[in-house]
Amino acid sequence: MAPGLPTAMDRPHFIGIGGAGMSGIAKILAQRGARVAGSDSRESATAESLRALGATVHIGHAAEHLAPDATCVVVSSAIRPDNPELVRAAELDVPVVHRSDALASLMGGARAIAVAGTHGKTTTTSMLAVALTELGLDPSYAIGGDLEGPGTNARHGAGDIFVAEADESDRSFQKYDPEVAIVLNVELDHHANYASMDEIYDSFETFVGKVVPGGTLVISADQPGAVELASRLRDLSTLKIVTYGDSPSADVRVHKVTPRGLTSEVTVVLDGRYLTFTVSVPGSHYAHNAVAALAAGAALGIPAHNLASALGKYTGVKRRLQLKGEANGVQVIDSYAHHPTEMTADLEAMRGAASDARLLVVFQPHLFSRTQELGTEMGRALALADASVVLDIYPAREDPIPGITSTLIIDAARAAGADVTPVSDQAAVPDVIAGMTRPGDLVLTMGAGDVTDLGPQILDRLSN
Structure with missing residues (x-):
């Protein structure tokens, strides 16, 4: 097994390797020395980027694509039971690992920041990845979209921080044990998996409950679903809660968002001090994502003024x-x-x-x-x-x-x-x-x- 790889992840096969979430995990494993293989329905720039890292990427799904010596098959919730590679895995008795379990194993031992919410996850995770990299902290990250600068959605870094999107759509975010959890918003979505808002609140509450003892929850002070979630949290004895937003009671208060064409200038109040920085995307929605990233980085002990400056280096995410x-x-x-x-x-x-x-x-x-x-x-x-x-x-x-x-x-x-x-x-x-x-x-x-x-x-x- 290659150094730093979780057990049984040294020769993984990904079904749907070109997907945003799957490709990120595959890239990190390849960068850690795994012999990565997989299949996807069509050619893409993502497939080419994986091949450049040494991965074998097949186009189309067929039983023969699964190598007999594969140590596991990685799937997402979108893979159907009759997929020929999944059927072949059962015949060969190859373990099947859900994408979220694979990501959780990669995050093991790191100071993890897990970014959750019905929307805004990719942007906020990206902002953190860029800022922490700019500060020389060399984080690992797994994002649901490609950063404009590095042009990739994932990286294995030498630092001790791992930033990841935490996907609520299939409850897979409940697998993670972050030091810092961010909840941007809580709304009704993913109707095939959730029948009501109560089910969604229960799912988010389980996610928050996985924050390690002494860890921090960064949560919106404005968005109604997030406010309701905070009111439902029961055992807060081992959890520090940091709120952010326009609310006068927010721990990190948004004082002003000033449009500057396709960018915004954001001023926040933190610990009685005013901090101003630029966000390279327009609109209050994205400005608040940046403030959540600022609060999460500060929760790890990174000086807020350094973070504010580094967030200005974020240049966007594709799409x-x-x-x-x-x-x-x-x-x-x-x-x-x-x-x-x-x-x-x-x-x-x-x-x-x-x-x-x-x-x-x-x-x-x-x-x-x-x-x-x-x-x-x-x-x-x-x-x-x-x-x-x-x-x-x-x-x-x-x-x-x-x-x-x-x-x-x-x-x-x-x-x-x-x-x-x-x-x-x-x-x-x-x-x-x-x-x-x-x-x-x-x-x-x-x-x-x-x-x-x-x-x-x-x-x-x-x-x-």
């Missing part, structure tokens, strides 16, 4: 209001937002950053279950745009639900006064957008699916 380019005076920006709260935050941020521009959105709903529960709210959020194109639902891991289509969102948007154009054929979108835009407009491709692929296509069409 989080990422500028894809400009053509004929039209800027195209990519957003991962797929929950109504995220959609509203990104649309308001772009409104604040470019108040004189028309804002056009290409929105792709993500998951039938989410659309069924939150489609009306998604439609209302789109009313913040000047005009929208709405695509068919991106199914991801789900089967269709009878009667649930993008029409639910389109009807709600129109009822809220929005200008909405339904488009089922994604190949037609660049032409549709070209017919809608004029110089000075902003086009936002929005959603967690393959809508991101349309950005370059729209730019090409606008150029021609």
Whole structure:
């Protein structure tokens, strides 16, 4: 077994190795000396980056892709039981490890910061990774998106800090034992796994209960779900709670957020002192993510003024209001937002950053279950745009639900006064957008699916 590797993780096989969460774990294992292999449904830049680290990446899923000497098979909750590689693992008696267990084993022995919340996890985790790296602390990190600077979502560092996204969607964040836990927000989502808000609160409470004795919970003082969660916490004898936000009672209080084009200047009050720093993404939503990162770093004993300065080095995450380019005076920006709260935050941020521009959105709903529960709210959020194109639902891991289509969102948007154009054929979108835009407009491709692929296509069409 290679040095520093958990038991049975020296020859892992990942099913779905190209996914955001899976690829990060695979990269760290490869950097630690493991002989990594896996498969994914299609070629991607992620697959190439894994091969560059020495991993074997197969395209497509087939039983023969699983090497007989594999020490474990790593899966996510999205892998179905009839996957041929998973079936072959059972035949060979190869242990199957959930992604969250693999990540938990990598975090063992480190001073872990686990970032949780219905939305904002990737941005906040990224901000911490960049700031801690800038300060020379050489952290390990596993993020659900690629950092703009390093261009990767994971790294094995020589330092003793490990920063990771903690995914609540399938309760897997309950596997971690962090020194610092961040809860950004608590909202109803992931309807295939949670039947009610009470179930979600119980799940988050279990996550918080895993913080090591003497550790810290950093939690929003403003977001209603986070406030409710804090009120439900029972045994606080071994837990320090640090609140952040606009509330006058917050331990780290947001004094002011000043828009500066596509950036923001943030001033906070901490221990009676004012600290001001720059965040390289627009909007209050992202500014508050940065304040959560500041509070978490301070909880590890890192001087707050050093953290504030280092946070200014964060330049963004791919798909989080990422500028894809400009053509004929039209800027195209990519957003991962797929929950109504995220959609509203990104649309308001772009409104604040470019108040004189028309804002056009290409929105792709993500998951039938989410659309069924939150489609009306998604439609209302789109009313913040000047005009929208709405695509068919991106199914991801789900089967269709009878009667649930993008029409639910389109009807709600129109009822809220929005200008909405339904488009089922994604190949037609660049032409549709070209017919809608004029110089000075902003086009936002929005959603967690393959809508991101349309950005370059729209730019090409606008150029021609």
